[in-house]
Amino acid sequence: MKYQVIKLKTGQELCGMVSYKENTIEVTLPMICQLTKISATNTLATFIPYNPLGNDSILTIGRESVMHTSNMNDQFIPFYDEASAKWLSMVEDGTIPLTNQLPSAKDFLKERVDEMLNTLSDEELAQLEEDTLQEDYFHVAPDEKKIIH
Numbered sequence: 723m724k725y726q727v728i729k730l731k732t733g734q735e736l737c738g739m740v741s742y743k744e745n746t747i748e749v750t751l752p753m754i755c756q757l758t759k760i761s762a763t764n765t766l767a768t769f770i771p772y773n774p775l776g777n778d779s780i781l782t783i784g785r786e787s788v789m790h791t792s793n794m795n796d797q798f799i800p801f802y803d804e805a806s807a808k809w810l811s812m813v814e815d816g817t818i819p820l821t822n823q824l825p826s827a828k829d830f831l832k833e834r835v836d837e838m839l840n841t842l843s844d845e846e847l848a849q850l851e852e853d854t855l856q857e858d859y860f861h862v863a864p865d866e867k868k869i870i871h
Contacts, residue, residue, distance in 0.1 A: 725794035730787055736772045737794055737802060747788060749781045751806035755798065767798060769805035779810055
């Protein structure tokens with residue numbers, strides 16, 4: 723077995739621990755990797771289960787469905803290992819956090835803003851408070867038009 727990235731003829735890419743059989747490829751703990759640029763110097767690698775509703779940890783793919791394969795970049799292997807092990811544990815233990823309700827837009831935004839504020843230093847919070855007090859975002863001067871298009 724080796725860590726590889728597989729591109730299917732459908733265009734879907736997945737990664738995992740791959741072994742080759744006669745007419746098939748077996749991928750243990752297949753994951754999709756989504757890269758998101760956070761800043762000019764940071765990129766977030768998010769690993770998502772390829773088959774989140776399935777119960778099997780091994781995916782069998784016919785070789786005719788594969789466009790190409792390549793070895794996974796060594797830099798990503800520890801992140802893949804951590805994500806796949808955590809996912810497998812949640813599947814086996816039946817502890818996948820599920821809900822059937824979406825948060826309201828207000829609750830979602832409040833949660834995200836709270837998360838962002840919790841990462842700010844005391845100095846950054848003080849500067850944000852000062853900037854906010856200096857700006858009156860909702861004030862409309864008497865001579866300004868009140869037309870909203």
